[in-house]
Amino acid sequence: MVERIKIEKGSGNVFRDLNLPDAEGLLAKAELAAQIGAIVARKGLTQVQAARLLGIDQPKVSALMHGRLSGFSTDRLLRFLNALGREVRIVVGARAAKHPRIRVMCA
Secondary structure, X not given: OOOOOOOOOOOOOHHHHOOOOOHHHHHHHHHHHHHHHHHHHHXXXXXXXXXXXXXXXXXXXXXXXXXXXXXXXXXXXXXXXHHOOOOOOOOOOXXXXXXXXXXXXXX
């Protein structure tokens, strides 16, 4: 007997799918952290070097790289991107959507 597995299409935001509060904010923080991690990797920085550049200690860099983001505000993550040489632009727009969202776009 073959067991059928029900597959449900996600919303595009795993935090919303898990019914977590502030799902859009959590997704934005996760996307910012992913960009920070990608930049650190592209630059070939060690966690100690990244810590020096970001003005935090190495254990906090480790937490950031592993997605443990509870100790990081969105504002702080944006400042980290600046410290890594990235310009951050905030654009406010109108969109007709069931779930207005916060999007992180990187160039």
